[in-house]
Amino acid sequence: MGRALSARAARLTNGLAAEDEAPAMGEIDLTSAEAAPIPFHVREAAEAALDRGETHYTTRPGVTMLREAIARHLTGEGFPASAEAMLITNGGTEALYIALQTLLAPGQRIAVAGPTAANIVAMIRFIGAEPILLPAARGVGFMPSVAAIEEADAEAILLATPSPVTGQALSSEELAMILAAARRREMTVFLDRSLATALYDPSRARFTDPTLGAQVVQIGSFSTGHGLTGWRVGWLAAPEALMKRPRDLKQAMSICTTAVSQFAAMAVLDDPEDWAAARRAEFARRRDAARTLLGEAGLATVEPDAYPALLADIRAVEEDDRRFAARLRAERGVVVQPGSTFGPATAGFIRLDLGAPESALRDGIERLAMFATRDAAR
Amino acid sequence: MSTSATTTSQPAEGSSTVNIFEMMDRARARKDVISMGLGDPDLATPEHIIAAAKKAMAEHRTGPAPVKGLPQLRQALARKLERENGITADPETEILITTGGQEALFLVIQALIEPGDEILLPDPRYTSYDEAIELAGGRMVLVPTREEEAFDFDPEEVEKRLTPASKVLLIVTPSNPTAGIVTPARIRRLAEIAQEHDLIVISDEIYEKFLYDGHEHLSIASLPGMRERTITLNSVSKTYAMTGWRIGYLAGPAAIVDAVAALKAMVNLQAPTVSQWATLAALEGPQDCVAEMREIYAARRRLLMGALDEMGFSYGEPRGGLYIWVNISSAGIPAIELSSLFLDEGVLIFPGTGFGENWGGFMRMTLLQPIEVLGEAIARMKRALAKHRGEEA
Numbered sequence: 001m002g003r004a005l006s007a008r009a010a011r012l013t014n015g016l017a018a019e020d021e022a023p024a025m026g027e028i029d030l031t032s033a034e035a036a037p038i039p040f041h042v043r044e045a046a047e048a049a050l051d052r053g054e055t056h057y058t059t060r061p062g063v064t065m066l067r068e069a070i071a072r073h074l075t076g077e078g079f080p081a082s083a084e085a086m087l088i089t090n091g092g093t094e095a096l097y098i099a100l101q102t103l104l105a106p107g108q109r110i111a112v113a114g115p116t117a118a119n120i121v122a123m124i125r126f127i128g129a130e131p132i133l134l135p136a137a138r139g140v141g142f143m144p145s146v147a148a149i150e151e152a153d154a155e156a157i158l159l160a161t162p163s164p165v166t167g168q169a170l171s172s173e174e175l176a177m178i179l180a181a182a183r184r185r186e187m188t189v190f191l192d193r194s195l196a197t198a199l200y201d202p203s204r205a206r207f208t209d210p211t212l213g214a215q216v217v218q219i220g221s222f223s224t225g226h227g228l229t230g231w232r233v234g235w236l237a238a239p240e241a242l243m244k245r246p247r248d249l250k251q252a253m254s255i256c257t258t259a260v261s262q263f264a265a266m267a268v269l270d271d272p273e274d275w276a277a278a279r280r281a282e283f284a285r286r287r288d289a290a291r292t293l294l295g296e297a298g299l300a301t302v303e304p305d306a307y308p309a310l311l312a313d314i315r316a317v318e319e320d321d322r323r324f325a326a327r328l329r330a331e332r333g334v335v336v337q338p339g340s341t342f343g344p345a346t347a348g349f350i351r352l353d354l355g356a357p358e359s360a361l362r363d364g365i366e367r368l369a370m371f372a373t374r375d376a377a378r
Numbered sequence: 379m380s381t382s383a384t385t386t387s388q389p390a391e392g393s394s395t396v397n398i399f400e401m402m403d404r405a406r407a408r409k410d411v412i413s414m415g416l417g418d419p420d421l422a423t424p425e426h427i428i429a430a431a432k433k434a435m436a437e438h439r440t441g442p443a444p445v446k447g448l449p450q451l452r453q454a455l456a457r458k459l460e461r462e463n464g465i466t467a468d469p470e471t472e473i474l475i476t477t478g479g480q481e482a483l484f485l486v487i488q489a490l491i492e493p494g495d496e497i498l499l500p501d502p503r504y505t506s507y508d509e510a511i512e513l514a515g516g517r518m519v520l521v522p523t524r525e526e527e528a529f530d531f532d533p534e535e536v537e538k539r540l541t542p543a544s545k546v547l548l549i550v551t552p553s554n555p556t557a558g559i560v561t562p563a564r565i566r567r568l569a570e571i572a573q574e575h576d577l578i579v580i581s582d583e584i585y586e587k588f589l590y591d592g593h594e595h596l597s598i599a600s601l602p603g604m605r606e607r608t609i610t611l612n613s614v615s616k617t618y619a620m621t622g623w624r625i626g627y628l629a630g631p632a633a634i635v636d637a638v639a640a641l642k643a644m645v646n647l648q649a650p651t652v653s654q655w656a657t658l659a660a661l662e663g664p665q666d667c668v669a670e671m672r673e674i675y676a677a678r679r680r681l682l683m684g685a686l687d688e689m690g691f692s693y694g695e696p697r698g699g700l701y702i703w704v705n706i707s708s709a710g711i712p713a714i715e716l717s718s719l720f721l722d723e724g725v726l727i728f729p730g731t732g733f734g735e736n737w738g739g740f741m742r743m744t745l746l747q748p749i750e751v752l753g754e755a756i757a758r759m760k761r762a763l764a765k766h767r768g769e770e771a
């Protein structure tokens with residue numbers, strides 16, 4: 001048989017094959033979260049939906065009441081949205097893919113602000129656009145300066161706040177400056193707010209410039225913040241004038257989003273027991289414990305605004321984060337993500353996922369602390 | 379005839395699928411409309427499948443699953459493919475669970491097709507294929523199927539259209555929208571052609587369980603020399619009335635499955651976990667429900683065929699699937715106008731142009747309403763026709 005794969009699919013596959021191996025048995029995996037038990041009221045709502053016979057296709061853009069609820073929520077946060085100009089997607093990733101695939105033309109350039117997962121950069125290349133990775137500004141976290149954004153030779157910009165890589169969130173003022181700069185340059189703004197529901201302080205999700213907030217192409221998710229990753233529910237909201245192509249592609253890709261999952265998501269938004277607050281408190285406890293232990297081992301950490309990321313600065317013991325991570329894995333059996341996989345701004349850091357199983361997190365951080373104090377400098 | 383898709387990254391404005399949804403909006407504005415439009419079974423997902431989903435939730439088996447799908451489900455699918463289709467597939471490397479059959483087809487097209495490639499597919503067709511092919515920059519080569527041949531796929535018509543750029547042959551059996559099947563003898567001939575001309579075959583078999591009048595399904599991947607070059611697409615949506623759960627799957631050579639898995643990881647990580655557990659129960663549980671559904675659809679099909687005879691419409695020979703593809707040329711108006719007259723009387727039926735630009739004299743009627751509702755729909759169609767023919771007379 002001749003060459004089977006399309007060139008871009010082959011490129012994507014080869015790129016992924018080059019990634020590190022998945023954690024093996026016996027290794028402590030601090031790169032991904034364990035499944036969270038779903039709250040009882042969410043389970044009840046999902047069961048009730050099944051009992052009502054919600055087993056058919058839903059309306060194409062998604063269950064209307066869910067879109068209305070999300071729109072109200074977003075509008076309240078300073079990002080005016082409507083149920084009509086919204087799509088419910090099979091997770092935030094599908095929302096991001098649909099947005100980029102339909103709203104960027106092949107050959108267009110998109111500025112990528114802040115540390116970004118390699119698979120998102122691969123996605124941009126897959127659709128035929130060109131990612132421009134903006135350098136981080138000196139001394140102010142990991143985001144590029146406003147000037148760098150204004151000077152970028154790009155038709156669009158992608159940024160995530162809070163950042164899934166660092167856990168850091170932009171303040172309302174910082175975001176307003178970035179959006180204003182993008183607007184001056186007439187860039188399409190893709191704003192990934194998938195972790196807005198994972199903020200330790202939910203009031204930080206509020207944005208004070210709804211005029212700017214109404215113009216972004218916004219992506220959200222029920223995965224990390226609400227612990228519904230396996231249910232696959234996210235959303236895409238944008239000015240109505242941009243929504244036709246995303247709607248058409250969603251239909252062509254997956255028709256609609258899983259019905260029972262949409263009803264589970266709706267129940268999450270209506271949270272009678274303040275389950276979300278308990279989840280935040282649990283992550284805060286883990287964050288504080290981890291930061292204390294790592295600090296005692298001489299590893300500074302970056303204060304995250306949202307779970308589950310925790311970045312540790314390893315430069316005091318080792319310059320090369322990939323080497324550090326490889327040795328930590330080989331010598332201590334602990335798997336972490338080297339920061340440079342997310343771009344140059346996070347080189348010299350490693351990323352831990354605080355959603356790892358509690359015992360693995362405790363053991364893994366102890367081993368990491370031990371490694372940093374005793375072995376790394378060897 | 380063939381049409382060429384351009385290499386733009388966006389689906390065409392006003393594509394056929396989208397027109398259908400505009401028609402649905404018009405229908406939704408009225409409360410009394412009987413829908414014979416969308417391919418969404420009216421039947422409920424069987425109770426034991428729902429129970430399995432609830433059990434998975436109660437046991438908190440709702441967290442992330444691997445990109446290729448739950449191992450247990452892939453193993454069950456490997457057994458199903460072996461047992462029912464004669465296809466051998468390694469559950470580790472040759473099977474992938476997708477978010478519905480639609481996603482399987484979308485991703486496979488993106489994995490295989492690039493600008494310059496030609497894909498041969500039957501006409502009329504499910505036009506979501508068009509959008510996936512267009513996005514990949516491929517060129518659709520339409521192979522006509524004919525009413526007088528019960529819309530079987532003619533290998534000679536395929537051969538006539540082969541060029542050095544031919545890469546993929548798409549087989550859909552039973553067919554949406556025509557209700558034709560590709561008969562086993564022709565499947566065998568198509569397999570020879572695929573091997574002679576080094577084509578990759580995509581075999582869409584999502585309606586495989588709904589065959590009538592003793593017709594038989596043959597999976598092309600089960601034939602000698604074909605498993606290496608065939609991607610078999612399927613879904614539980616129609617078989618178990620599970621459209622809303624969004625689970626499809628594909629089986630094929632490991633290198634292609636790997637590429638599709640990389641795409642799957644890129645576009646949405648995994649198929650929903652609870653739906654995967656429900657699907658496991660569907661595959662491993664009692665299968666009487668499928669036979670029962672087939673009997674229900676067969677009875678509706680007989681009723682509708684009789685009514686169409688009375689209306690003076692022909693429809694080839696509907697051998698499988700959940701539709702009847704009706705030649706309405708005796709009405710003397712294009713299908714889009716007849717659809718509109720039917721909608722005025724309260725019946726939603728998609729005109730043939732939703733399934734290809736050459737099919738303005740056909741309509742697709744679904745078997746997806748209870749038989750008494752179907753009876754009412756028939757009465758309304760007859761009323762609309764009487765009015766129309768009365769005005770003409």
